[in-house]
Amino acid sequence: MAMHGHGGALMEESPYSIPSRKLTMWLFIISDAVTFGAILFAYGYLRVATPDWQTPFKSASIINVAIMTFVLITSSLTMLGAVDASKAGDKPKAFRFLASTMVLGLIFAGLHIREWFGLFDAGIKLSSGLFGQTFFSITGLHLLHVITGVVALAVVARKYSSGSLTPGHVETIGLYWHFVDLVWMFVVPLVYLTNIAR
Amino acid sequence: MAASGKSGNVIAKYLPVYFVLLAIAGIEFFLAYQNFSTAGLVGMLLFLAICSAALGLLYFMHLAHEKRSLFFSLIPATIFVLLMMNMIWSDSIRLLHMRPFAH
Numbered sequence: 477m478a479m480h481g482h483g484g485a486l487m488e489e490s491p492y493s494i495p496s497r498k499l500t501m502w503l504f505i506i507s508d509a510v511t512f513g514a515i516l517f518a519y520g521y522l523r524v525a526t527p528d529w530q531t532p533f534k535s536a537s538i539i540n541v542a543i544m545t546f547v548l549i550t551s552s553l554t555m556l557g558a559v560d561a562s563k564a565g566d567k568p569k570a571f572r573f574l575a576s577t578m579v580l581g582l583i584f585a586g587l588h589i590r591e592w593f594g595l596f597d598a599g600i601k602l603s604s605g606l607f608g609q610t611f612f613s614i615t616g617l618h619l620l621h622v623i624t625g626v627v628a629l630a631v632v633a634r635k636y637s638s639g640s641l642t643p644g645h646v647e648t649i650g651l652y653w654h655f656v657d658l659v660w661m662f663v664v665p666l667v668y669l670t671n672i673a674r
Numbered sequence: 675m676a677a678s679g680k681s682g683n684v685i686a687k688y689l690p691v692y693f694v695l696l697a698i699a700g701i702e703f704f705l706a707y708q709n710f711s712t713a714g715l716v717g718m719l720l721f722l723a724i725c726s727a728a729l730g731l732l733y734f735m736h737l738a739h740e741k742r743s744l745f746f747s748l749i750p751a752t753i754f755v756l757l758m759m760n761m762i763w764s765d766s767i768r769l770l771h772m773r774p775f776a777h
Contacts, residue, residue: 492744502744506752517759525769538703545699552734553685553692560684654734661726664699665719669706 501648505655508621512659515617516666519610523670530607531671532600537591541668544587545660551580552657559650562636562643570646574633577653581626588619607671614667621656628652691733698726 492499523529533541558573592612595601602612632649635641702722705715732738737745 492741492747494740494744499744502748506748509752510755513756513759517762521762521766524763524766527770538706542699542703546696549692549695549699552695552730553688556688556734557685651735654730657734658727658730661695661699661730662723665702665706665723666716669702669719670712670716672706 495644497644497648498651501651505651508655509659512617512662515614516662519614519667522606522610526606529671530600530605531673532595532598532607533668533671534673537594538668538672540587540591541664544584544591545664547580547584547587548657548660551577551584552654554580555650555653559643559647562646565643567637570643571633571637574629574636574646578626578629578633581622581629581653585619585622585626588615588622611667614663618656618659618663621659625649625653625656688733691729695726695729698722698729 490496490499554573554576558570558577561567561570561573592615595611600608600611602608628649632641632645636643636646702719705718705722708715710718731749737749
């Protein structure tokens, strides 16, 4: 059913009954998922083709990764709380949940960077062979998404609190944050758990 | 929009999904320390990762509550593209055995 918008322009109903910003975020998520899929497949290709693949992760690294996974999954839960509180019109509660999500995201980033420095000390860098190149590319791209997500959450939190953004915007950034968590669910088993030092 | 006072329910509603995601992650870490072949381990971990992703997509990202047309517009095409990337494995194994041409 067509509707008349500003100045008499004919407007179509929203496809899938969702706002354009939400549909755009979904389309971005799909494209980003395919990007990560391609980079993980490329990593798999190189790993299968390399008989002496490096497996450097000792127990301390795996425990660190387990903590990072717990932090990121928990941040998805707090993000759900933020979206729900914003839809209920509870701005202070939504802000607190958004702030919690940001803090958890920063903790994740901090643990990740600390892990990277541990690998640097062990002589594994971006330039040190196929493992280094693939590992730091994949985790670097994911870390970039996390940091960008934290910045976006801060902007949305501030603007939602001041009233210039709506609960729909909180929901949209929530989709992005859940996607970042979802990607980590694939990075952990494929990049870390298959490269445990035996 | 006035506060409806129901905002605590969503956390409680999705706590089971949260705990299942944590449990799946725990199982993955457990399996990684068992003596499976790399191929077998990758298969199991990938299956668990897909389960986690499905739960996250359907419940945390609320795709289960959106119109079916959105799901069918986004997901099958994405899965198709990701499945098509599997064509690389024959070349990867060819490289492993240093064969100049694919059989």
